[in-house]
Amino acid sequence: MLRVRNLSCARGGVPVLSDVSFEVAAGHAIVLRGPNGVGKTTLLRTLAGLQPPMAGEVDYPEDEGAYASHADGIKAALTVTENLKFWADVHGTALPDTILETFDLADLRDRLGGTLSAGQKRRLGLARLGVIGRKVLFLDEPTVSLDGFSVKLFADWLQNTHLAAGGVAVIATHIDLGLAAPELDLTPFKAAADADGGSDEAFL
Numbered sequence: 001m002l003r004v005r006n007l008s009c010a011r012g013g014v015p016v017l018s019d020v021s022f023e024v025a026a027g028h029a030i031v032l033r034g035p036n037g038v039g040k041t042t043l044l045r046t047l048a049g050l051q052p053p054m055a056g057e058v059d060y061p062e063d064e065g066a067y068a069s070h071a072d073g074i075k076a077a078l079t080v081t082e083n084l085k086f087w088a089d090v091h092g093t094a095l096p097d098t099i100l101e102t103f104d105l106a107d108l109r110d111r112l113g114g115t116l117s118a119g120q121k122r123r124l125g126l127a128r129l130g131v132i133g134r135k136v137l138f139l140d141e142p143t144v145s146l147d148g149f150s151v152k153l154f155a156d157w158l159q160n161t162h163l164a165a166g167g168v169a170v171i172a173t174h175i176d177l178g179l180a181a182p183e184l185d186l187t188p189f190k191a192a193a194d195a196d197g198g199s200d201e202a203f204l
């Protein structure tokens with residue numbers, strides 16, 4: 001479903017990773033590992049098509065990719081339900097019946113997005129993934145701000161709904177989600193410019 005071949009990518013014009021190759025079959029996930037700054041976000045953004053690769057190929061079914069970043073993308077002036085309906089309308093999907101319960105949002109259904117706590121916002125942002133119907137998810141630290149209960153809710157949805165339906169996920173995370181997924185440490189793929197100590201501070 002997802003094939004990455006000899007991919008090299010940059011951030012702010014500075015090469016970050018080179019020659020990354022991996023495949024993920026339908027129904028499976030892969031976890032990206034590596035220290036801060038190694039290039040997990042850069043790789044996810046490149047895979048999702050938000051920035052062009054320097055070299056290499058990324059292949060997955062057209063219009064099936066979705067990127068979830070640190071930002072939740074929540075509309076502050078819409079309620080929780082309205083946010084979910086908004087995303088469903090944008091993607092032309094129907095709201096799954098149990099989506100509020102799945103992400104523990106039922107009691108918050110009429111609350112304005114702007115009044116949610118950080119963890120509640122994150123649950124709503126992740127619920128978006130259950131609404132938009134995309135098969136190939138690129139997830140950047142999806143569990144930031146979540147308590148242990150909510151991490152488990154999300155991991156259960158990922159395993160039992162998304163992957164069980166033949167989806168794919170590439171996940172950058174520093175915590176253990178409890179998934180039976182292989183890990184890819186990006187450290188060996190650090191681009192030479194970074195390894196040489198080339199500074200990218202000029203771009204920050």
Ligand SMILES: Nc1ncnc2c1ncn2[C@@H]1O[C@H](COP(=O)(O)OP(=O)(O)OP(=O)(O)O)[C@@H](O)[C@H]1O
Binds near residue numbers: 011012035041042203
């Ligand atoms: N907007 C930017 N412009 C230029 N360089 C950037 C920008 N954002 C990040 N970088 C640099 O690109 C490199 C890769 O960063 P990236 O965010 O992909 O790493 P990461 O592995 O996701 O890190 P973390 O674990 O801290 O989230 C780092 O050296 C970082 O300093």
